[in-house]
Amino acid sequence: MRIPTRTPHTLVAFGVAIALAGCGPSSEVAPASTPAATPDNAPAESVEPETTSAFAWPASLVVVGDGFPNTGDACRRIGESAATVNWLDDSASLAGCPSADAAAALGGTIVGEVEGVTLVSVPNSPATAGDGEGQGDALVEGTPYHATAQVRCEGYKGAAPGFCDAGVVRGLETGPYVEVSLSDGRKRTIFFNADGSFLTFSTAEADGTAALPIESRRDGDMTIAILGTERYEVPDAFVLGG
Structure with missing residues (x-):
């Protein structure tokens, strides 16, 4: 029986095949991959901040001024109307705010809500002697007036x-x-x-x-x-x- 003679080229090819087999991926190590975007790791959408300038004040409220207590603030002073007559008080200002959080920040008493506007009664600050312009006036006896x-x-x-x-x-x-x-x-x-x-x-x-x-x-x-x-x-x- 004649045994085929292995040529140098055949031996080289056989050695390369064995080497490649040894370099194959291990069953214990998962190949690295790029995770797909999910709701958890997807980029957050840009959210525009809410602005009170676009807030639509209802016609049922008499809105006074450009901010309460200061110009530019989110809340507004609210005047007398059929919707607010039960909440008006000479000793307090009635304010309306586009959100409950803004109303709570005024430090008054939230009295109700009208068409999405939170109403809050804010006590008028008492006059304090020597505390700025218009302050320190004594009240006229028997009246709430200075x-x-x-x-x-x-x-x-x-x-x-x-x-x-x-x-x-x-x-x-x-x-x-x-x-x-x-x-x-x-x-x-x-x-x-x-x-x-x-x-x-x-x-x-x-x-x-x-x-x-x-x-x-x-x-x-x-x-x-x-x-x-x-x-x-x-x-x-x-x-x-x-």
């Missing part, structure tokens, strides 16, 4: 020009306000900014004042505040004190 006077007024229910009793509350972070007593016992509240400039009137849908145009102008050291046909002349010294 001063009382008569201001020129006209136009309420067709009234001729004359004088109306008025009282002012100062020392509030949101600015002072003047309450004017009308001929039938009602009061017309005029809000001012902290610097004494006119802000707005308190109006209500129930008596039709919410639909009336509001404007103001200056005459020397006096603000002339106008609500529909009503006109009130309020001196700066009365609003801010001495």
